[in-house]
Amino acid sequence: MATPTTTRTGARSAGGDAGSDDAARTWSIAEVADEFGVTHRTVRHYEDLGLISPERRGTTRVYHRRDRTRLGLVLRGRRLGFPLEEIRTIIDLYDAPRGRRSQLEYVLGQIDERRADLEQRRRDLEAALAELDGFERRCRDDLSRMA
Amino acid sequence: MATPTTTRTGARSAGGDAGSDDAARTWSIAEVADEFGVTHRTVRHYEDLGLISPERRGTTRVYHRRDRTRLGLVLRGRRLGFPLEEIRTIIDLYDAPRGRRSQLEYVLGQIDERRADLEQRRRDLEAALAELDGFERRCRDDLSRMA
DNA sequence: CACGTTCTTGACGTTGACGTCAACGTAAAG
DNA sequence: CTTTACGTTGACGTCAACGTCAAGAACGTG
Known part of the structure; x- marks a missing residue:
């Protein structure tokens, strides 16, 4: 898996001016989903619960580094067996x-x-x-x- | 709570010969339930899943030390966020x-x-x-x- | 420009872990 | 003997955390 074959679209930098490489990158829902080993449905569910709030480019979700960080925290909380609501209050505390x-x-x-x-x-x-x-x-x- | 007022029945030893005090004691469902801070419904649910299997005196459940030990393991597993089915396979492993x-x-x-x-x-x-x-x-x- | 891929929003289904309610049995207490 | 407390078996309800279609929109490609 994860072989960089044909499907390599949408790796353009976002809205600002710089275009370095990793700091201002954005990701699609499919990319974050299989990067973290969850389904897109799970990612959307977390958004419904307010655990992550990706940007919208038109109707399409666009994920930034911040979203990936939060998703990582959510999944760690999940592995620890916390309910998602509780996870939300915790990571909301952080910022x-x-x-x-x-x-x-x-x-x-x-x-x-x-x-x-x-x-x-x-x-x-x-x-x-x-x-x-x-x-x-x-x-x-x-x-x-x-x- | 737990004031030894009037209701102090059913603390007789069980089937054997000895009648010391704590090794061969038995407990009612209400006693184990509020000793562990759960409802009787939870205790019965755990029995349905095969996590504990108390003796039956007629139709009434009678809990022994073994059952309390297992219940303790179950609740620790639960605090750790394990699904009950998984907990069952684990503690079944023990004996x-x-x-x-x-x-x-x-x-x-x-x-x-x-x-x-x-x-x-x-x-x-x-x-x-x-x-x-x-x-x-x-x-x-x-x-x-x-x- | 038709086509396949990826994305979107509903909306209903499912599983786990119990809660809750009804209807009934039973044993000690008044 | 009725009351009261505790116990029993269903059976349905509920809530969380997603799974699983269905039915389109948007976008690059032959």
């Missing part, structure tokens, strides 16, 4: 205004909550891994005793 | 026969797969925590610059 002090303190509070959650998960994870290790040892013992 | 060598080798293979999955999750988790830390630092910097 929230935080101009006023109150805003900043709210954000810091949210951070603490998130961290508590993640650390609970880490405990669960370590426990699961430890059990798995112990179980493997017992299995290997059984195996060696069979010889 | 699989593993008498013959082939069985044992199969189990060891499964263990490796599981561990790979868990370690991917750990990487995601560490990354998320690291990002969170960095983000908090930036926020605190912003805050101190506002003074």
